[in-house]
Amino acid sequence: MIKDSALETVEVAQALKLLGDKTRLTIMGLLNVRECCVCEFVEMIQMSQPSVSQHLRKLRDARLVKETRKGQWIYYSINQEYEGYPLVKDILRYVKGAEEQLEALEKAGLSIRCT
Amino acid sequence: MIKDSALETVEVAQALKLLGDKTRLTIMGLLNVRECCVCEFVEMIQMSQPSVSQHLRKLRDARLVKETRKGQWIYYSINQEYEGYPLVKDILRYVKGAEEQLEALEKAGLSIRCT
DNA sequence: TCATTATATAAGTATATACTTATATACTCA
DNA sequence: TGAGTATATAAGTATATACTTATATAATGA
Numbered sequence: 001m002i003k004d005s006a007l008e009t010v011e012v013a014q015a016l017k018l019l020g021d022k023t024r025l026t027i028m029g030l031l032n033v034r035e036c037c038v039c040e041f042v043e044m045i046q047m048s049q050p051s052v053s054q055h056l057r058k059l060r061d062a063r064l065v066k067e068t069r070k071g072q073w074i075y076y077s078i079n080q081e082y083e084g085y086p087l088v089k090d091i092l093r094y095v096k097g098a099e100e101q102l103e104a105l106e107k108a109g110l111s112i113r114c115t
Numbered sequence: 116m117i118k119d120s121a122l123e124t125v126e127v128a129q130a131l132k133l134l135g136d137k138t139r140l141t142i143m144g145l146l147n148v149r150e151c152c153v154c155e156f157v158e159m160i161q162m163s164q165p166s167v168s169q170h171l172r173k174l175r176d177a178r179l180v181k182e183t184r185k186g187q188w189i190y191y192s193i194n195q196e197y198e199g200y201p202l203v204k205d206i207l208r209y210v211k212g213a214e215e216q217l218e219a220l221e222k223a224g225l226s227i228r229c230t
Numbered sequence: 231t232c233a234t235t236a237t238a239t240a241a242g243t244a245t246a247t248a249c250t251t252a253t254a255t256a257c258t259c260a
Numbered sequence: 261t262g263a264g265t266a267t268a269t270a271a272g273t274a275t276a277t278a279c280t281t282a283t284a285t286a287a288t289g290a
Binding site for chain 3: 136138162163165166169170184186187188
Binding site: 152153154164165167168169171172186187188189 | 265266267268269270
């Protein structure tokens, strides 16, 4: 057991439940590379904007991610102040594909369309 | 990213979803200390036998645990051959309380009642 | 100020999930 | 072989979840 972990079993379970959804895990995998705005997720994970927003809200409510408004856009990033941050980072070591996906997006010039 | 991981994002998500339930996470926490039979789980997590069996079935179907019949009892243990075993072990480092719970159970002589 | 773009929220719906109770199966031992 | 114990499974139900479509809010820039 990690002694310094302030997390109760319920809290670990809550984090795992949130990450236990393919869409949210993919979102977190992308955020593990760099911060992203909502429209980038919509593009990359091929999902409706409301659906993406709802997933982001759950992640934000549980403090796994944080948001920063930059003008018209809201950028999401992994919240390093979340108590379960070390757990989340450990788990994300097992999630692949994010780098490749983001490269493809940048080649396609989509990050430009979004800025 | 862990390069040797054979797990696709969906598979990681599936494992996390299974662990993202308080009952199942507790079960895995106990199994991380030693193998247990069903009646021990029933006693320790204060849950009905069918409910425990159903959770164990899900864990077994996904290969996170394996079962061994020993006469009248079926002992469950963590399946080291599961592709996500390293992930599971990593996660269980964050789950506390199992040792204390098992000690209490042994003091109460419950493992005897079960053997 | 108005049109446009980005995002959030609300409401509805279908499916998944985690229990419950009742019953079946499997093993042990007298 | 039959009673007792351990476990699994089936069926029912209430709640949670992840979408959908429609609409609201917020910022930008002409």
